[in-house]
Amino acid sequence: MQNLLSEIRGCEVCKAHLPLEPRPIVAGAKNSKIIVIGQAPGRKAHVENKPWDDPSGRKLREWLGVTDEDFYDPNNFGIIPMGFCYPGKGKSGDLPPRKECAPLWHPRVWEEFKNVKLILLIGKYAQDQYLGEQAKKNLTENVLHHKEFLPKYFVLPHPSPVNRFWRSKNPWFEEDVVGELQELVAKILK
Template identity: 50%
Template sequence: MGVFDEIRAQVAAHPTNAWATEAGFEPLVVASERSRVLIISQAPGRLAQETGIPWNDPSGVRLRSWLGMTDAEFYDPENVAIVPMDFYFPGKGASGDAPPRRGFAEAWHPLVLEQLVDVRLTILIGAYAQKHYLGARRGPTLTDTVRRAESYLPLFPIVHPSPLARGWRSANPWFEAETAPRLAQLVRKALAT
């Protein structure tokens, strides 16, 4: 059993996750000690949780296009580690999915991240990941933070690729015209070095 299998087993066995284990859900975290790109996002969606495949939905298709990656590249843990703020689908909220559970990332991310010794680029998807990892350095709004993405390198904050963010993308065409292509370049550089 590898180190990430052991971490997933610890997460699944923890009493706070008994509901998910009883439902037959596995903690959705994917990584290798050799991962070069790290994606930290909100939490798995319903379809991802049910299939056990992260980003297995229209949001994932859009994300892979922004990253300039094929499915095979993206799902190779030697390339990409996927570490959400909560490893389980949190249920539906008022608009979209519910937020990740409080305290989950604080409890489990350190165990995962200390194993990721070869990461060259960390992509922070959405406000929850950005608040946690950028803290007071982030902008007053998500738009401000994403607009200044390169100033945070090797962390790179982006908007969530969800269909629910379509309005944001329409109001901020610079993201797909300028930021996404730059992100794809940074991903290629991280994978090549």
């Protein structure tokens, strides 16, 4: 597993399309229990070479009901985004993840994981990729019907502060769904 992660961290396949030098961010261990599949690292993650170490990450850990120590333990959580490098800034947040990463690396990473109990699909890019035909018409519908994707997947909106409007329009998510997620995560990590 560590050899593969080192190989991924050295990837430069989409170098010509990135605003900064390639710096693929990925984490995990053979025994990772919960896999986090998000969009792509943000600029801060790129600079610090640490995933989810920003307001989005704090909100995600709050939703999961875990400490930083729990989250960054690779035996608990593996992190394989849809795009491994910071894609650059767009009009309303970061650009979409590069399309090269997931088909190139995800199948190989999945071969290495031996103890996965749950896969968190964060945001529409991850949900479209992994849910395929099962996906509903939009992210809200996916999250509303999250139980249909269990026990394998738990679908979530992106925890970015940019998404605060989605959360305010859908209070049922933090009132009901987050509690279910926390119970499930606590059971898996026990």
